[in-house]
Amino acid sequence: MKLLAITALLVCASGHLYAQGVEVSNAWVRTSVQGQKATGAFMTLTAKEATKLVSISTPIAGVAEVHEMKMAGDVMKMRALPGGLDLPAGKAVSLTPGNYHIMLMDLKAALPKDSTVPMTLLFKDAKGAESKLELKLPVAVSAPGGMAEHKH
Numbered sequence: 001m002k003l004l005a006i007t008a009l010l011v012c013a014s015g016h017l018y019a020q021g022v023e024v025s026n027a028w029v030r031t032s033v034q035g036q037k038a039t040g041a042f043m044t045l046t047a048k049e050a051t052k053l054v055s056i057s058t059p060i061a062g063v064a065e066v067h068e069m070k071m072a073g074d075v076m077k078m079r080a081l082p083g084g085l086d087l088p089a090g091k092a093v094s095l096t097p098g099n100y101h102i103m104l105m106d107l108k109a110a111l112p113k114d115s116t117v118p119m120t121l122l123f124k125d126a127k128g129a130e131s132k133l134e135l136k137l138p139v140a141v142s143a144p145g146g147m148a149e150h151k152h
Contacts, residue, residue: 021048022087022123022133028144029104029119029137030097032111039111041102041119041137044094047087054084054130055122062106064119069098078103084124115139 027043041064045053056064065080076098085100087093095101102119111117121133138144 021125022046022051022121022131024121024133024135026094026143027135027137029111029117029139031113031139031141032107034110036110037107038103038105039107040097041104041117042095042097042143043102043137044092045085045087046092047089047123050089050126051087051123052084052125053087053121054124056102056119057122058104058117058119060108060111060117061104062108063104065103065105066095066100067103068100087123111139113139113141 023046025044025046027041029041030039032039041056053066056066058064066085067078067080069076069078071077080103081100085093085095093100104117116136116138119135119137121135122130123133124130
């Protein structure tokens with residue numbers, strides 16, 4: 001299996017990152033306090049061709065997984081997506097609080113506001129080719145205003 005590591009990123013003024021046919025926008029990590037063991041990371045992913053987000057790694061957490069939250073009757077349930085997250089061609093997939101998101105567990109330290117979190121996303125395309133995307137996500141209390149919407 002061919003692994004293509006993407007280390008050079010193009011950061012546009014709009015806060016979008018592009019690599020290997022996947023656009024990442026509105027990316028951020030929720031703050032945490034000392035002793036807190038989990039938090040979430042959120043972003044919008046748009047792939048040019050059908051792709052799958054298969055894994056996430058970061059040095060700040062012992063475990064990083066794509067999770068799904070959904071209602072089961074009157075109970076909100078959260079579970080890991082063991083096969084990864086499908087990214088249909090040309091369709092934006094939002095990872096947001098209360099929906100799909102990246103769960104960061106076994107945090108090694110508190111994540112204060114205005115710090116950054118290094119994160120590596122591993123994608124696999126329909127042909128089985130893998131690519132990595134290295135990110136530095138801002139830490140915030142909530143979705144940063146300038147990243148949550150475009151103002152003209």
